[in-house]
Amino acid sequence: MCGLGILGIALHRKRECLHQQVFFTMTSPQQKAEFASPTALEEIQSQLRARASADVNITPDTNITRDLGLDSLAIMDFIFDLEDSFDISIPMERIAEVQTITDLAEVIETLRKEAS
Amino acid sequence: MSILDKFDPLREQHKVLTDVGRSPAALKFDDILSPTEAILDGKRTILMGTNNYLGKTFDEASVQAAIDALREEGTGTTGSRIANGSYNGHEMLEKELAAFYGVRSAMLFSTGYQANLGAISALAGRDDYLLIDADSHASIYDACRLSDAQVIRFRHNDPDNLDRKLARLEGTKGSKLIVIESIYSMLGDMAPIGKFVEIKKKHGAFLLVDEAHSLGVMGETGRGICEASGVEKDVDFITGTFSKSIGTVGGFLVTDMPGLDIIRLVSRPYMFTASPPPSIVASARKTLSCIPGAKDLRKRLWDNAAQLYNGLKDAGFELGPTLSPIVAIRLKDAEKAIALWNGLLDAGVYTNLALPPATPFGWYLLRSSISAAHTPEQIAKAVTVCKSIGAELGLIAAPGDADPAPARQLNGGAETRPCATSEAEAAAPTTAGAPVARV
Numbered sequence: 002m003c004g005l006g007i008l009g010i011a012l013h014r015k016r017e018c019l020h021q022q023v024f025f026t027m028t029s030p031q032q033k034a035e036f037a038s039p040t041a042l043e044e045i046q047s048q049l050r051a052r053a054s055a056d057v058n059i060t061p062d063t064n065i066t067r068d069l070g071l072d073s074l075a076i077m078d079f080i081f082d083l084e085d086s087f088d089i090s091i092p093m094e095r096i097a098e099v100q101t102i103t104d105l106a107e108v109i110e111t112l113r114k115e116a117s
Numbered sequence: 118m119s120i121l122d123k124f125d126p127l128r129e130q131h132k133v134l135t136d137v138g139r140s141p142a143a144l145k146f147d148d149i150l151s152p153t154e155a156i157l158d159g160k161r162t163i164l165m166g167t168n169n170y171l172g173k174t175f176d177e178a179s180v181q182a183a184i185d186a187l188r189e190e191g192t193g194t195t196g197s198r199i200a201n202g203s204y205n206g207h208e209m210l211e212k213e214l215a216a217f218y219g220v221r222s223a224m225l226f227s228t229g230y231q232a233n234l235g236a237i238s239a240l241a242g243r244d245d246y247l248l249i250d251a252d253s254h255a256s257i258y259d260a261c262r263l264s265d266a267q268v269i270r271f272r273h274n275d276p277d278n279l280d281r282k283l284a285r286l287e288g289t290k291g292s293k294l295i296v297i298e299s300i301y302s303m304l305g306d307m308a309p310i311g312k313f314v315e316i317k318k319k320h321g322a323f324l325l326v327d328e329a330h331s332l333g334v335m336g337e338t339g340r341g342i343c344e345a346s347g348v349e350k351d352v353d354f355i356t357g358t359f360s361k362s363i364g365t366v367g368g369f370l371v372t373d374m375p376g377l378d379i380i381r382l383v384s385r386p387y388m389f390t391a392s393p394p395p396s397i398v399a400s401a402r403k404t405l406s407c408i409p410g411a412k413d414l415r416k417r418l419w420d421n422a423a424q425l426y427n428g429l430k431d432a433g434f435e436l437g438p439t440l441s442p443i444v445a446i447r448l449k450d451a452e453k454a455i456a457l458w459n460g461l462l463d464a465g466v467y468t469n470l471a472l473p474p475a476t477p478f479g480w481y482l483l484r485s486s487i488s489a490a491h492t493p494e495q496i497a498k499a500v501t502v503c504k505s506i507g508a509e510l511g512l513i514a515a516p517g518d519a520d521p522a523p524a525r526q527l528n529g530g531a532e533t534r535p536c537a538t539s540e541a542e543a544a545a546p547t548t549a550g551a552p553v554a555r556v
């Protein structure tokens with residue numbers, strides 16, 4: 002998927018791939034299985050792209066509440082959609098810890114692991 | 118650097134409001150004339166935003182009962198019931214509340230806020246789960262912070278979303294407590310309580326309903342939405358407040374479940390604050406005793422609500438989805454919402470201006486709560502004034518016009534998303550109303 006699309010998107014896609022690589026190399030082999038596609042990171046970014054305005058850069062380091070121009074209600078709506086996409090419920094205290102897209106992806110991956 | 122510096126952004130936001138008119142958070146009434154009239158800025162003003170549903174604040178018998186209690190028992194209890202003991206009135210009011218609801222037990226709190234805080238945080242502990250509606254009142258959200266339970270939100274008034282969330286908890290130990298309201302305070306929309314009861318039974322969960330805005334307002338004898346929907350035996354806990362239809366202050370928790378008294382020893386908002394003063398308890402008791410028989414008042418309340426709701430709807434305003442004593446005009450444009458609210462005050466009509474994020478979907482709401490004590494003339498005046506200012510602002514068509522003037526989009530304005538009434542609608546892509554980036 003890296004390199005697809007217009008230049009801007011290709012750019013953050015690239016960073017995303019890079020990021021995932023780091024992510025993968027840091028995890029042990031049996032943990033790796035949990036990150037099977039679609040990864041939480043990919044799903045979050047694709048859902049956010051549909052919500053945020055076109056000129057907003059979306060990268061794994063994007064701060065969800067600060068950088069996207071989405072208000073708290075839009076973010077809550079987005080979280081509800083993610084919950085159904087992944088068939089998990091994200092407790093409020095877990096959401097409170099989240100700042101970046103990577104943080105959110107990690108919470109989702111952990112919850113998926115706990116659920117299975 | 119001051120410890121208050123961190124509020125600078127909020128101060129700036131608030132200044133936008135005060136630069137063009139009054140502050141909704143700092144109105145001062147010079148004199149209160151009746152449940153529906155006050156003097157504001159030296160002018161006689163119709164009160165259309167006081168939650169005084171039955172107009173009981175000046176009820177002669179309740180005022181007299183408070184005066185008598187004040188003389189006999191003094192101005193305050195000066196402590197909590199756990200530390201300083203109960204007064205006769207506290208226990209009588211609890212007995213009367215239990216009898217009113219036809220249940221075993223009732224517990225009194227000093228406010229409705231504390232009732233939710235104290236009931237929810239104590240009932241749901243470590244290993245338990247709290248499932249709350251996303252549009253819950255601040256007291257419910259704060260209760261969640263005080264509780265050791267895991268908190269899961271479900272989409273507003275969406276039993277299917279709750280169903281999926283409870284299904285995901287299948288097999289976990291710990292109790293599941295669902296918390297919903299009755300009439301929601303911002304838009305006046307109502308919980309589909311029959312469906313929630315089905316889901317609760319399906320999953321063996323417990324259900325708590327906050328009847329804050331429906332006590333005295335709904336049901337044959339005024340017990341609220343649970344009575345009106347015929348589901349009382351399947352609702353485990355009810356919380357409520359005396360600050361609306363009862364016209365004073367205080368809150369409560371009632372249940373038919375045996376053993377409620379133990380909560381008195383664990384609920385911090387019950388234990389560590391002073392109990393309600395005798396005069397408050399006396400007027401609450403007096404007004405509560407009138408609720409079952411107040412059928413004429415309830416009829417007048419709903420007739421009044423219909424007059425306001427239909428009057429505004431026919432004029433072309435966008436309102437909440439259902440007729441109820443809470444009638445809210447939904448606006449997307451901050452500047453016009455503020456102008457309408459100020460214009461109404463200038464014309465002698467007081468309503469509430471509710472701003473995001475306290476409102477659903479980032480709407481600006483001009484919220485009014487109707488009272489049985491309003492006269493048809495007062496309501497007609499409110500509708501007329503809303504119409505003329507609304508037309509001036511281009512919110513509705515001026516008489517004779519075919520279309521309202523095109524609404525102007527403000528920078529930093531609210532999202533322009535339609536009212537999502539179902540899961541499918543709410544989940545639909547919102548590209549048409551792509552949120553405006555805030556600056």
Ligand SMILES: Cc1ncc(COP(=O)(O)O)c(C=O)c1O
Nearest residue numbers: 228229230254256302329358360
């Ligand atoms: C739904 C709901 N619950 C609880 C409360 C709190 O009631 P009180 O004013 O008695 O603290 C309110 C009122 O603000 C409310 O709207």
